[in-house]
């Protein structure tokens with residue numbers, strides 16, 4: 001993979017992204033429905049092992065653990081990078097055996113939606129660390145298009161979120177290119193937490 | 202996630218939510234359409250059962266050696282007592298299956314029983330099935346069934362029980378004897394469910410079973426080709442079909458989805474890994490994490506074209522020309538085609554013969570005996586089986602594990618066993634026999 005030839009660099013880029021996730025704790029808990037799972041990621045060529053530990057609050061990221069995890073995903077770093085970018089949908093990755101899943105299917109299905117959301121923030125993260133060169137050109141499939149919409153409230157909230165996203169994108173592209181999208185999401189997460197009790201774990 | 206707008210027990214809701222998520226995840230990818238076809242029909246099956254139960258239709262409980270055609274024909278709702286535990290492992294939360302097992306053991310049920318039955322008993326103890334109008338028990342495929350029938354009877358001691366006693370033979374006389382018991386079962390079911398059996402309705406159910414059988418035979422045919430294009434993780438589904446879905450349109454559709462997916466994958470010819478070795482998986486599949494089959498394929502190049510739970514014998518056809526013929530056909534199918542009941546009920550002869558037939562027909566390089574610890578009957582004959590493989594010059598891996606309980610042999614331990622066998626035994630042997638043979642099928 002261009003630019004990610006060794007573990008150090010992989011840790012800096014993908015590891016660095018994962019280490020920012022605790023800032024999004026409330027959002028991630030909403031996405032995973034407050035499920036206390038430990039998602040183990042095992043990348044190879046070059047190697048990186050990481051854990052997203054949702055059994056504690058706020059969530060913890062570890063890149064130095066040998067714990068097995070309650071569920072796991074393994075694959076080549078290059079393929080995982082494409083998952084984060086939204087170029088390789090999870091189902092396709094599993095069917096083509098580029099992603100090897102492990103553990104309780106129910107828990108995995110709770111973790112998988114994380115990968116629907118990540119492609120919206122990963123490219124701007126790469127830009128923020130000066131690695132826009134890693135954003136591949138390619139056909140980006142419509143993310144999350146296959147997910148069932150549950151009720152009118154979901155549609156309204158999705159429309160509002162779309163509007164906010166559009167506004168952020170507009171400002172970032174036209175007015176303030178260094179706008180921190182992760183910070184905006186973090187603020188959204190804080191709002192979520194303030195509005196009601198977070199998922200208990 | 203409520204089912205049909207109503208809150209259900211957490212374990213059922215977990216299965217339902219997981220099925221829904223899996224279906225929508227895999228339906229989006231063309232390679233996942235076969236799997237999605239199975240999942241959506243599984244959802245239809247559950248919805249049908251819940252809506253009938255909600256409408257007050259009587260339920261009949263049975264254990265896993267029985268096939269439910271007669272129950273479908275009466276228009277009542279069949280519940281195999283191991284159903285929820287199996288669904289939790291395969292399309293739900295494995296932790297629920299383990300909790301069922303632990304509950305059964307903690308209440309004094311023998312730890313030596315099959316985990317399918319212990320987990321079934323745990324689900325009964327938790328009261329997770331609609332109350333039954335009556336119970337049907339059968340003593341096949343093994344002694345563990347006697348224990349689960351006893352547990353059903355103890356827990357619902359006011360509910361009438363009918364027991365089918367299958368002799369340990371596989372001849373015409375045995376089929377007639379079991380058919381006679383099925384004839385006696387009919388008035389019992391009629392009396393306790395308040396429904397009358399219409400023979401024309403049973404004929405339609407049997408015809409559905411026959412169409413399902415045809416799809417399963419087609420499916421086996423597509424899977425027997427080398428290289429096998431459909432994933433190994435669906436090789437064992439005949440068993441699930443026979444226990445829960447036999448005679449239902451959901452079973453028919455699942456079999457059709459399996460067969461069409463296998464055909465389409467052969468015709469498309471696109472492969473995502475290198476097939477290096479083919480094994481007949483004999484004994485029980487790894488239900489507690491079927492994703493391990495993806496790992497076998499991707500990391501070891503090991504393919505399971507067929508396993509004992511997937512094998513569907515040719516005696517399954519039901520002659521629907523008369524009442525007698527239908528009952529005979531149902532009996533023969535249940536006794537001689539139901540995976541496990543076919544191989545584990547009598548002597549080791551059939552067990553060994555079936556393995557040899559599968560090994561040849563599916564062009565296997567080796568055998569893997571995943572020795573489910575509760576299958577005492579097959580452990581009892583392991584020496585004969587090993588000897589037969591040695592004579593036939595077939596490399597054989599034997600290990601102890603439990604199909605529903607990863608605490609007996611863990612994921613890592615299983616990976617270790619398989620990796621060592623394939624890399625140190627099967628591949629070098631293939632290489633010696635035909636240099637380069639381990640890569641011979643790649644890209645075909």
Ligand code: SF4
Pocket residue numbers: 314315316317342343344345346485541545573575576577
């Ligand atoms: S897996 Fe073995 S122990 Fe369990 S029901 Fe089948 S034959 Fe019996």
